[in-house]
Amino acid sequence: MKTPLALAISAAALAFTSTTLADDPKPGGTVNTIVQPEPPGLVLGMIQNAPTRTVAGNIYEGLLRYTTDLEPMPQLAESWEVSDDGRTYTFHLRDDVTWHDGEAFTAEDVVFSADVFHRELNPSARAVLQHVESIEATDDHTVVFTLTQPFGPFLLSFEAGTFTMVPEHLYAGTEFRDNEHNDHPIGTGPFKFADWERGTVIELVKNEEYYEDDLPYLDGVNWHVIPDGASRAVAFENGTIDVLPSGTVENFDIPRLAEMDNVCMTEKGHEYFSPFAMLWMNNREGPTADKRFRQAVMYAMDREFARDVLWNGLGKVPLSAFGSNARFQNDDLEPYDHNPERARELLDEMGYDGEEITILPLPYGETWTRWAEAVQQNLREVGINVETQATDVGGWNQRLGDWDYDLAFTYLYQYGDPALGISRTYLSDNIAKGSPWNNVEGYENERVDELFNEAATAFPEEEREKLYREVQEILHEDVPVGWLMELGFPTLYRCDVKNLVTSGVGVNDGFKDAWLDR
Amino acid sequence: MVYARLILMRLFKAVIVLFLIVIFNFLLIQLAPGDPAAILAGQAGAADQEFLNQLRERFGLDQPMYVQLWRYVSGIAMLDFGYSYRLGVPVFDLIMDRLPATLLLTGTAFVLSLVLGIVAGSMAAARVKKPSGSLIMALALVFYATPLFWVALMSVVVFSVYLGWLPAYGLYTVGADYTGFALALDIAKHLVLPATTLALFFMAIYTRMTRTSMLDAAQQDYVKTARAKGLKPSIIQRRHVLRNALLPIITLAGLQAGQMVGGAILTETVFAWPGIGRLMFEALEQRDYNLLLGIFFFSAALVIVFNIITDLVYSLADPRIKKGAS
Numbered sequence: 098m099k100t101p102l103a104l105a106i107s108a109a110a111l112a113f114t115s116t117t118l119a120d121d122p123k124p125g126g127t128v129n130t131i132v133q134p135e136p137p138g139l140v141l142g143m144i145q146n147a148p149t150r151t152v153a154g155n156i157y158e159g160l161l162r163y164t165t166d167l168e169p170m171p172q173l174a175e176s177w178e179v180s181d182d183g184r185t186y187t188f189h190l191r192d193d194v195t196w197h198d199g200e201a202f203t204a205e206d207v208v209f210s211a212d213v214f215h216r217e218l219n220p221s222a223r224a225v226l227q228h229v230e231s232i233e234a235t236d237d238h239t240v241v242f243t244l245t246q247p248f249g250p251f252l253l254s255f256e257a258g259t260f261t262m263v264p265e266h267l268y269a270g271t272e273f274r275d276n277e278h279n280d281h282p283i284g285t286g287p288f289k290f291a292d293w294e295r296g297t298v299i300e301l302v303k304n305e306e307y308y309e310d311d312l313p314y315l316d317g318v319n320w321h322v323i324p325d326g327a328s329r330a331v332a333f334e335n336g337t338i339d340v341l342p343s344g345t346v347e348n349f350d351i352p353r354l355a356e357m358d359n360v361c362m363t364e365k366g367h368e369y370f371s372p373f374a375m376l377w378m379n380n381r382e383g384p385t386a387d388k389r390f391r392q393a394v395m396y397a398m399d400r401e402f403a404r405d406v407l408w409n410g411l412g413k414v415p416l417s418a419f420g421s422n423a424r425f426q427n428d429d430l431e432p433y434d435h436n437p438e439r440a441r442e443l444l445d446e447m448g449y450d451g452e453e454i455t456i457l458p459l460p461y462g463e464t465w466t467r468w469a470e471a472v473q474q475n476l477r478e479v480g481i482n483v484e485t486q487a488t489d490v491g492g493w494n495q496r497l498g499d500w501d502y503d504l505a506f507t508y509l510y511q512y513g514d515p516a517l518g519i520s521r522t523y524l525s526d527n528i529a530k531g532s533p534w535n536n537v538e539g540y541e542n543e544r545v546d547e548l549f550n551e552a553a554t555a556f557p558e559e560e561r562e563k564l565y566r567e568v569q570e571i572l573h574e575d576v577p578v579g580w581l582m583e584l585g586f587p588t589l590y591r592c593d594v595k596n597l598v599t600s601g602v603g604v605n606d607g608f609k610d611a612w613l614d615r
Numbered sequence: 616m617v618y619a620r621l622i623l624m625r626l627f628k629a630v631i632v633l634f635l636i637v638i639f640n641f642l643l644i645q646l647a648p649g650d651p652a653a654i655l656a657g658q659a660g661a662a663d664q665e666f667l668n669q670l671r672e673r674f675g676l677d678q679p680m681y682v683q684l685w686r687y688v689s690g691i692a693m694l695d696f697g698y699s700y701r702l703g704v705p706v707f708d709l710i711m712d713r714l715p716a717t718l719l720l721t722g723t724a725f726v727l728s729l730v731l732g733i734v735a736g737s738m739a740a741a742r743v744k745k746p747s748g749s750l751i752m753a754l755a756l757v758f759y760a761t762p763l764f765w766v767a768l769m770s771v772v773v774f775s776v777y778l779g780w781l782p783a784y785g786l787y788t789v790g791a792d793y794t795g796f797a798l799a800l801d802i803a804k805h806l807v808l809p810a811t812t813l814a815l816f817f818m819a820i821y822t823r824m825t826r827t828s829m830l831d832a833a834q835q836d837y838v839k840t841a842r843a844k845g846l847k848p849s850i851i852q853r854r855h856v857l858r859n860a861l862l863p864i865i866t867l868a869g870l871q872a873g874q875m876v877g878g879a880i881l882t883e884t885v886f887a888w889p890g891i892g893r894l895m896f897e898a899l900e901q902r903d904y905n906l907l908l909g910i911f912f913f914s915a916a917l918v919i920v921f922n923i924i925t926d927l928v929y930s931l932a933d934p935r936i937k938k939g940a941s
Binding site: 127129134135137138223224274275279294295296298321322324325327331332334335337488489490491492494495496498529531532533534 | 647648649650653654655656663664665666667673701702703709712713716768771772775776779783784785786787789790883884885886887889890893894897900901902
């Protein structure tokens with residue numbers, strides 16, 4: 098069921114596409130938007146949290162960009178080739194790119210960024226780099242990556258936030274985290290860092306020397322810092338703010354703001370991340386260690402209700418462990434519908450004795466608290482004795498890192514490929530205390546390990562698909578975690594901000610193409 | 616001479632108290648679940664063990680607790696507050712950066728609440744059994760009982776959204792690039808809502824306290840004497856009643872003044888005021904211990920300073936206290 102709001106968005110998105118085709122972009126103007134929470138710093142590659150990506154994705158760039166269908170587009174690399182055995186990737190770089198301080202961007206910067214900077218600092222890049230045998234600059238504008246074996250999602254790894262290009266001439270040989278340039282990030286992107294009044298605003302200004310003709314159109318982007326959700330909604334309402342990136346206002350404010358005059362909304366721009374909400378279930382002890390109990394939880398939850406009521410009808414109820422934006426989804430699986438009867442049967446069969454279990458909401462705001470209440474209600478309906486426990490971010494991290502929970506909410510990015518964003522949740526060698534982002538549930542299955550590991554390096558695609566389909570069948574049966582929702586995080590903006598979302602990371606690099614029709 | 620000795624004594628005690636506070640805060644903070652490395656790693660959305668270890672080593676969290684304590688205390692002794700884990704900026708710089716905004720907000724609220732509170736309280740005392748006196752007290756009770764965040768949000772809704780008179784948030788208009796007088800005016804406009812919100816609660820307390828305390832003083836023998844002397848009622852109120860009624864108000868003002876650095880978390884959050892309260896709240900959420908301890912230290916120091924000042928003001932208002940001290 099699609100709610101009226103979701104329909105309105107599709108309609109707005111259509112209208113939006115047709116107008117942009119008709120009009121010619123106008124240069125000039127400054128856009129005011131929000132960053133929430135205030136980022137700790139702006140050097141992408143050193144810091145990869147969401148607010149840093151949102152702002153700094155407009156300062157820094159990667160070799161490639163991705164469409165909303167996750168197809169690679171040229172960015173710093175204007176073309177690339179993959180060898181027939183899938184082990185050698187050759188990137189041809191643009192020869193007209195300069196850093197914001199005027200130095201030329203060359204292949205040496207790529208080698209330094211990938212081989213030195215990211216290997217030392219960046220866990221997500223490190224996960225990809227373990228498949229890389231060597232990185233070489235064959236001339237000033239050509240870089241060759243040689244892999245130890247084929248790695249299917251390799252071309253998806255060059256997004257600015259994941260594989261940021263950092264200037265070698267400023268960072269080589271320094272202690273990266275103490276580098277004096279961290280306060281004044283130097284990238285190659287369409288906007289330059291201008292000023293950061295901590296607690297108030299981050300100002301970016303147009304890069305006049307940008308290598309793409311006419312771009313960017315905007316004179317600048319101001320990222321306002323407003324810590325209170327209600328105040329952010331007010332700032333958008335009274336016109337100070339033009340763009341509300343996803344997640345910057347509470348869900349219950351969205352329908353009201355979306356109905357205002359001259360306000361548009363899009364669900365696009367999160368395909369690369371595809372945030373997937375899950376329910377950690379402790380596979381080690383308590384009732385949740387029993388597969389039948391976990392299946393019962395899946396049947397007990399009314400996920401459509403949560404989507405329609407708590408998420409304004411935006412987002413998708415997932416079939417299983419693979420989201421719809423990740424490749425290789427196996428859609429032959431039988432969905433876990435809302436079926437309290439089946440849930441009760443399973444609980445009877447395992448002999449659940451009413452032992453009390455706890456549920457930890459994600460401490461990220463009101464929507465998540467309400468969601469936990471809804472799930473608690475669903476579970477009680479089938480006779481599961483469940484209590485909600487509130488924590489703050491630190492406490493939540495600690496509880497999950499110590500495996501001290503029964504059920505807990507979370508959401509994870511999928512990064513467009515199972516080998517990048519999905520397998521990490523289920524691989525048994527990813528079980529380690531102290532982190533809330535690995536195989537926290539404690540699921541161990543040799544066959545699943547085998548399949549995921551083979552699929553990551555299988556070649557070509559058809560081979561991968563076969564392996565991934567099988568692994569989905571096993572996971573679907575075992576329910577190591579609960580699959581709640583592929584989150585729909587809408588971006589709200591004044592309709593006269595044109596061409597805002599043009600890539601799979603949305604506003605994170607979207608101001609490059611945006612212009613103001615004022 | 617008496618003052619100098621008094622102040623010296625108090626400063627000596629203050630140093631000891633501060634030292635104990637530093638140690639106590641440090642130990643207290645260890646009780647909070649979660650560590651800053653895990654939170655930083657968590658925000659990155661992807662983190663391996665190597666990343667966590669790098670951060671812990673960098674922050675010194677891999678050391679035993681007594682080593683961490685020793686490092687911290689010896690740092691403080693040299694007035695080195697260390698670096699913020701999250702922001703990588705010296706704690707001292709961060710605090711100094713935010714201090715002006717907070718002092719502007721809390722200072723304005725302090726003066727506003729004190730002046731209006733005493734005036735309203737005196738008026739209420741002079742109109743004890745009249746409707747106007749009851750009205751003042753009723754209003755004071757309402758402000759006293761209403762939660763701060765609600766007042767804040769409602770004032771935004773009324774004055775910014777509906778009426779459009781005042782800006783809803785921030786310290787100044789971003790992008791307007793005002794200077795000089797225009798900037799001062801801009802900041803003043805931004806100050807009205809948060810300062811009033813913050814002032815209301817204390818104003819209510821001062822009003823109630825001034826009234827009670829003045830009615831109390833009005834019953835004293837020296838007031839009867841003054842009246843018997845034939846002094847004008849207004850002079851009696853000001854010189855004899857109000858001055859004697861001020862002592863409890865000074866006590867309370869001292870308390871409020873001590874909170875000026877750290878006491879405005881809610882107001883600063885709702886109005887996006889870039890002050891210390893927000894910095895502290897974020898530091899707490901992020902387990903940014905160095906920053907949090909730094910702010911605690913400054914707040915504690917300020918409370919002690921204001922306690923000393925309060926004592927001095929007592930002796931100005933009531934010379935008998937000075938005699939007691941010597």
